[in-house]
Amino acid sequence: MVRKTKEDAELTRQRIIDAARAVFLTRGISRSTLEHIALEAQVTRGAVYWHFKNKTDIFYALRDRAFLPLIDRMYDTLATQTDDTDPLTQIEDSLCDTINELNENIEMRQIYEIMMIKCEYVDEFATVLQQILNNCSNITEKIQLAYERAKEQSLLIPIFTPHELALDTHLFFSGLLHMWVKDADGSRFRYQAKMLIKSHINLRRINPKT
Amino acid sequence: MVRKTKEDAELTRQRIIDAARAVFLTRGISRSTLEHIALEAQVTRGAVYWHFKNKTDIFYALRDRAFLPLIDRMYDTLATQTDDTDPLTQIEDSLCDTINELNENIEMRQIYEIMMIKCEYVDEFATVLQQILNNCSNITEKIQLAYERAKEQSLLIPIFTPHELALDTHLFFSGLLHMWVKDADGSRFRYQAKMLIKSHINLRRINPKT
DNA sequence: CGGTTTACATACATTCTTGTTTGTATATAA
DNA sequence: TTATATACAAACAAGAATGTATGTAAACCG
Known part of the structure; x- marks a missing residue:
C-alpha cells in the first residue's frame, strides 16, 4: 500500500529522524548511509528521499x-x-x-x-x-x-x-x-x-x- | 625513479603523515581518501599502502x-x-x-x-x-x-x-x-x-x- | 657482480553509495 | 466522480573508494 494520509506521512518522517539518530549513534554520521537509515525506519530510500534532500538535511532536522x-x-x-x-x-x-x-x-x-x-x-x-x-x-x-x-x-x-x-x-x-x-x-x-x-x-x- | 634509500623511505613516510594532517583538517577524516593524501604527499596510493595498512593506521600514526x-x-x-x-x-x-x-x-x-x-x-x-x-x-x-x-x-x-x-x-x-x-x-x-x-x-x- | 629485497607506481576488480528516474496506489480536492 | 498531486517503492546508472595484484628499477647484501 502507498499514499498514506498526511498524518501518516508526518509519522514516517519522524520515524526516519528517529532511525537516523540510532544509526548515527552507532555508525557515526559519515558511515551511515541512507540505506541504513531507511532499513532502521522500515521504509525504503525512496521514502527518505521524499522527506529529505540528503543526509545533511536529516542531520539538521x-x-x-x-x-x-x-x-x-x-x-x-x-x-x-x-x-x-x-x-x-x-x-x-x-x-x-x-x-x-x-x-x-x-x-x-x-x-x-x-x-x-x-x-x-x-x-x-x-x-x-x-x-x-x-x-x-x-x-x-x-x-x-x-x-x-x-x-x-x-x-x-x-x-x-x-x-x-x-x-x-x-x-x-x-x-x-x-x-x-x-x-x-x-x-x-x-x-x-x-x-x-x-x-x-x-x-x-x-x-x-x- | 624508484627504490629510495631507507632515509628517503622514512622521509616519504613522514610526508604522507604530514599530508594526511592537511587533508584530514580540511576534509575531515571520513571524507579524506587515500588518493587525496597520496596526491598531497606527491606520491601514489601504492606508496601509502606500502607504509600504512589503511587510513586508520595513518590516523594513529x-x-x-x-x-x-x-x-x-x-x-x-x-x-x-x-x-x-x-x-x-x-x-x-x-x-x-x-x-x-x-x-x-x-x-x-x-x-x-x-x-x-x-x-x-x-x-x-x-x-x-x-x-x-x-x-x-x-x-x-x-x-x-x-x-x-x-x-x-x-x-x-x-x-x-x-x-x-x-x-x-x-x-x-x-x-x-x-x-x-x-x-x-x-x-x-x-x-x-x-x-x-x-x-x-x-x-x-x-x-x-x- | 648477481640475486634478492625494497619502495614504490600502475592496473584491475569489486563493492558501496548516491542521486535520479520511473512506477503506482491512494488520498484529496474540485 | 474524476483528475491530480501525494507518498512512497523499485529499478537504474554512474562515480568513487578500497584493497589487491602485478610490474619494475634501484639499493643492498653476500
Missing part, C-alpha cells in the same frame, strides 16, 4: 529537534529573573536543569552525543560550529548578568569580575558536558555531575553552602 | 606524533615537583604550557583540531575515547596531588577538598581546550586563554595575586 531546544531552555532558565531566589542558585539550577534533561531525555542525550563525538565539522557541518560558538557567547553573557546581580547583592566573593567568573563557569560547564557525553558508563562524571556543579558555584559564594 | 607527547608533557610538568615554587603556580604553569605549545606548534594544534572536531568516534576510533578518559583521570589525579600540597602549605582556600578542586580545574581546562580549538579566528578564547587560567587558579588562592 535531528539537531533542530533537541539541540536547539536545550540551548533555548538553558537560556530561558537564566533569563527569567525570579528575583526572590539568589542569582548564584539560579545559575546552579539552570546548569543542573540541563544535566537533568540529558539524564532523563534519551533523545536529547543521544543527539548531544552525535553532535559531540560522532560528527566531523567540515563543509556543510562547519557552520554548526559558529552557531555553537554564538550560543556559548549568549549563555556566557546571561551567566555574567546573573553574577552581576549576585555581586550587587554581595553574595559573591570580591576581587573577581562577573565577566571572568562567567567565562570560568562556562568553560567548566562546557568541559562537563563533553566529559559527561564521553563517560558512557557514567562512572566518572554522570553520577556526580550535579555535585560538581554545586562545588563550582560554591567556590564563588561568600558564604559557601555546606 | 598521526596521533602518536603529537597528541600523546602533549599529554605526557602536561603530565610531566605536573609530576616534577620542584618544591620551591608553590603548587598552585605549578598547576597554572602546566596548563599555560600546554596552551603555549598549541599556540606555537602548528602540527600539535592541527592534530588536536582533527581529533576534537574532525573525527567520529565509532568502531576503530572508539578506543581512543577510552584512552582520552584515562589520560584525563591521570591528569586530574596529578592536579589533585598538587592541590593537596597547596593545602598543606595553607595556600588554598579552606572548605573545598583537593579532589573537587581538581575535578573543577580539569573540567575547566577541558572546556578551554575545546573552545580554544573551535575558536578558529582566536577572538574569543585563544588570545585570553592564559588570562582565564590565571583567573581560574586565583579563585583558589587564599591570597589571590593581583
Whole structure:
C-alpha cells in the first residue's frame, strides 16, 4: 500500500529522524548511509528521499529537534529573573536543569552525543560550529548578568569580575558536558555531575553552602 | 625513479603523515581518501599502502606524533615537583604550557583540531575515547596531588577538598581546550586563554595575586 | 657482480553509495 | 466522480573508494 494520509506521512518522517539518530549513534554520521537509515525506519530510500534532500538535511532536522531546544531552555532558565531566589542558585539550577534533561531525555542525550563525538565539522557541518560558538557567547553573557546581580547583592566573593567568573563557569560547564557525553558508563562524571556543579558555584559564594 | 634509500623511505613516510594532517583538517577524516593524501604527499596510493595498512593506521600514526607527547608533557610538568615554587603556580604553569605549545606548534594544534572536531568516534576510533578518559583521570589525579600540597602549605582556600578542586580545574581546562580549538579566528578564547587560567587558579588562592 | 629485497607506481576488480528516474496506489480536492 | 498531486517503492546508472595484484628499477647484501 502507498499514499498514506498526511498524518501518516508526518509519522514516517519522524520515524526516519528517529532511525537516523540510532544509526548515527552507532555508525557515526559519515558511515551511515541512507540505506541504513531507511532499513532502521522500515521504509525504503525512496521514502527518505521524499522527506529529505540528503543526509545533511536529516542531520539538521535531528539537531533542530533537541539541540536547539536545550540551548533555548538553558537560556530561558537564566533569563527569567525570579528575583526572590539568589542569582548564584539560579545559575546552579539552570546548569543542573540541563544535566537533568540529558539524564532523563534519551533523545536529547543521544543527539548531544552525535553532535559531540560522532560528527566531523567540515563543509556543510562547519557552520554548526559558529552557531555553537554564538550560543556559548549568549549563555556566557546571561551567566555574567546573573553574577552581576549576585555581586550587587554581595553574595559573591570580591576581587573577581562577573565577566571572568562567567567565562570560568562556562568553560567548566562546557568541559562537563563533553566529559559527561564521553563517560558512557557514567562512572566518572554522570553520577556526580550535579555535585560538581554545586562545588563550582560554591567556590564563588561568600558564604559557601555546606 | 624508484627504490629510495631507507632515509628517503622514512622521509616519504613522514610526508604522507604530514599530508594526511592537511587533508584530514580540511576534509575531515571520513571524507579524506587515500588518493587525496597520496596526491598531497606527491606520491601514489601504492606508496601509502606500502607504509600504512589503511587510513586508520595513518590516523594513529598521526596521533602518536603529537597528541600523546602533549599529554605526557602536561603530565610531566605536573609530576616534577620542584618544591620551591608553590603548587598552585605549578598547576597554572602546566596548563599555560600546554596552551603555549598549541599556540606555537602548528602540527600539535592541527592534530588536536582533527581529533576534537574532525573525527567520529565509532568502531576503530572508539578506543581512543577510552584512552582520552584515562589520560584525563591521570591528569586530574596529578592536579589533585598538587592541590593537596597547596593545602598543606595553607595556600588554598579552606572548605573545598583537593579532589573537587581538581575535578573543577580539569573540567575547566577541558572546556578551554575545546573552545580554544573551535575558536578558529582566536577572538574569543585563544588570545585570553592564559588570562582565564590565571583567573581560574586565583579563585583558589587564599591570597589571590593581583 | 648477481640475486634478492625494497619502495614504490600502475592496473584491475569489486563493492558501496548516491542521486535520479520511473512506477503506482491512494488520498484529496474540485 | 474524476483528475491530480501525494507518498512512497523499485529499478537504474554512474562515480568513487578500497584493497589487491602485478610490474619494475634501484639499493643492498653476500
